[in-house]
Amino acid sequence: MDEDLIKDNAMQRARAAQYVLSAVGIDFSYENGYKVFENINIDVGQNEFVAIVGPSGIGKSTLLRILGGFLKPDRGSVYLFGKPIIRPTPDIILIHQSIVTFPWLTALENVMLSLKVRNVSDEEAEKAARNALEMVGLQGFEDLYPKEMSGGMRQRVAIARALAASPLVFLMDEPFAHLDELTAEGLRQDIYNILFSPDTPLKGVVLVSHNLTEVVELADEIYVLNNVPATVVGKVHVDLPRPRNPRSEEFNQILDALYNYLTPPKVKKL
Amino acid sequence: MNEILLITLATLATAGRVLGLILISIFTGWFLAYAAIKGKIFENIYISLIEVFESVPVISFFPIVLIIFVTRIGGPLGVEMAADFLVFTAVVWNIWIGEYQAFKTVPREMLEVAENYQMSFLTKMRRIFIPFSYPRIAANLFPSVSDGFFYITVSEVFSVGIHTYQTFGIGTVLDSLVASGQTRLIYIDLAILAVVIILIIIGLREFSRYAVSKYTVDTDAPIIRRGRLNVKQTTRLLSVVARNPLSRLAGYYRSRAISRPPEVFEKHEIRKEKISRYTSIAIGVIILGLILYSSVDLIISVPHSEWGRLFSITPRIVLYLLYDYLRVGVILAISFVIAIFLGYYLAMHSRAEGIGVPIIQALSAYPPPIYLPFIFAASFTAIHSVLGAFTDEFYVLSLGFVSTFYYIFYSFWMGVKALPAEYFEVMKNLNMGYFSRMRSIILPGTFPYLISGISSTINSAWGGLMIGEYWPDIVAGRSLEVHFGLMKFIDVQTNTGNIALAGWGSFIFGIVVAIYSILFTRRMMDLARKRYVAEEGVFAA
Structure with a gap:
């Protein structure tokens, strides 16, 4: 029996090693016993932008925290290039839905924070932080405090801080939810190019959102969560050229497919 | 029975x-x-x-x-x-x-x-x-x-x-x-x-x-x-x-304009508003008047020769106050260091917190002046053999510490608990070490709480000094007494029935403390409100 388990684990790891990030057979319950997920499997390939969609309250943000090692699943494992993730690591950086900056630090200092913890010299840290800010279009704003910035600029600072940590994977929890539509649209258009530019070591992105147009615009692969407890009810591959046109027929066909998956959830009787 | x-x-x-x-x-x-x-x-x-x-x-x-x-x-x-x-x-x-x-x-x-x-x-x-x-x-x-x-x-x-x-x-x-x-x-x-x-x-x-x-x-x-x-x-x-008091404190000075245009006010409403405003002005003026009257009454009732004596002793009072500020500084430094380590540990470990915080709460409410004589009696010989001439100073500082430590501890502990959960995720995500967390996130993020705690700690330390600096017969045949200190001066004058000197000492002390409060605490609080409100770092429009 034990030998079977070891063999299974070895196979899982070998399979997971083919992916940047891989979640295998994830079950998770809240402390009050409410079962959130059952047998969730998600794979993120090389340079792949993966989106997870689902109705409000289904547990998308919780899943993202499991992928980042912030929460421990009841069953199943998360692998980064085949290596199990048991705690948060700078290799997988979480971008929060509520934009997180530190009000007592300037934009530059906010970004330098993720470099200082890597024992980089001050000069190198500043240089790298300036590069990261430039990458997100904030050159010239290095000395501003978060309070002096718009929501969109603050989110760019948070993304620059994340990029400066040289992560392999980005986990983005509805990163545009607190921005006005125009700012969100501008950042959405920039984000793919920023993330997968040759200057970043990034190998994969997982975006959580309930905005279906947004995910079709950005993602290569879309996982649809539904039901209680949540399971992956569908996976949609988006093979449209970039930049994508939300008014095109193909775009709308994909949107329709997503809507079909998101019919009212089935509640599993326990 | x-x-x-x-x-x-x-x-x-x-x-x-x-x-x-x-x-x-x-x-x-x-x-x-x-x-x-x-x-x-x-x-x-x-x-x-x-x-x-x-x-x-x-x-x-x-x-x-x-x-x-x-x-x-x-x-x-x-x-x-x-x-x-x-x-x-x-x-x-x-x-x-x-x-x-x-x-x-x-x-x-x-x-x-x-x-x-x-x-x-x-x-x-x-x-x-x-x-x-x-x-x-x-x-x-x-x-x-x-x-x-x-x-x-x-x-x-x-x-x-x-x-x-x-x-x-x-x-x-x-x-x-x-x-x-x-x-x-x-x-x-x-x-x-x-x-x-x-x-x-x-x-x-x-x-x-x-x-x-x-x-x-x-x-x-x-x-x-x-x-x-x-x-x-x-x-x-x-x-x-x-969490809520401090986040609301950030909006403490924000003006809150009533959006209703004036024309929709009925006449009787305007009259009511006026009455309310004039009543408030009247109450304010009465309070000020009472303070002024008592002050003038007191100044007139004291003879000129007495005023001369009081002014001549003032430099000594200020010197004694400096001694006491030094003691307060030592108490504050010790309280600060312990609060930072213990407060952070308890805030991060819910099990230890569940036991530690109620114990500290109960201990903080249990008045130290009640039990100090027993600790003094039990430990004096041992402490004296180590500290010699500084033994009394040690007990005074200890009394000051136990009577005020919990202010800064609570403030810091509450500040850590009130930090946005996202900050902890960022710290974990970046694998930040203990001192790096403290320096870059925890201490700046809890700055408003720390200032409030430091201010209360300083204010309350005086209570401990007042009781400890001059305590005749703390145990049979032995008194607790420091050489110099304003609190001792006030205690001694009160004890000998010299109310004018005790009152003058208290007055000088009150003025210095109030000036300190305005110059230091207020400025620090303003700085804290301007830059160090952690909740403002999490943008959720």
């Missing part, structure tokens, strides 16, 4: 005195806070006075107590009023300022609903303002109870010259037990006091939990139904108590 009954009654009398005065503070504070938010002039006078009085330690009121209550009123009533006044000044300020802050930060939408339904004054108070102030009151009750109990030994029994004044309570009973050397009863006395304090702390924790869960806007804490007791959860909820 009769003695145990007497001790129990005395403990209940003391507890009743402290709790009763807290209730009076709460009740009067509601009306004063309402008057303050309704009238700018009254608000300015009221808040300025509270800020000054809050920063002036209770000891500064002692000569006033002697002059007004003991000398002018006299008799058992005068002594009882003196004790009540001292405890009142220990508990009232933070409750009044807390209620004012709560009233000032009632959400505009709630006020608009009240206007929309044309609620009367009493309905507004009952349905909106008073319920909204409960969480803030709950947060302020712990330090108020601790402060109230701290001063029972000096407020229930005190000597002026050859006269000793006392009123019924645990302080008086303990004093007579110590004098007659009844060790067994002393231990029973201490144990009964401990039981009563623990019961009060449990009650306060329950009230906090209830107040936060039911009366805090936008809390995720489940609403507690009456009658359910769950001590275990209270610690977590206290953090919510802490």
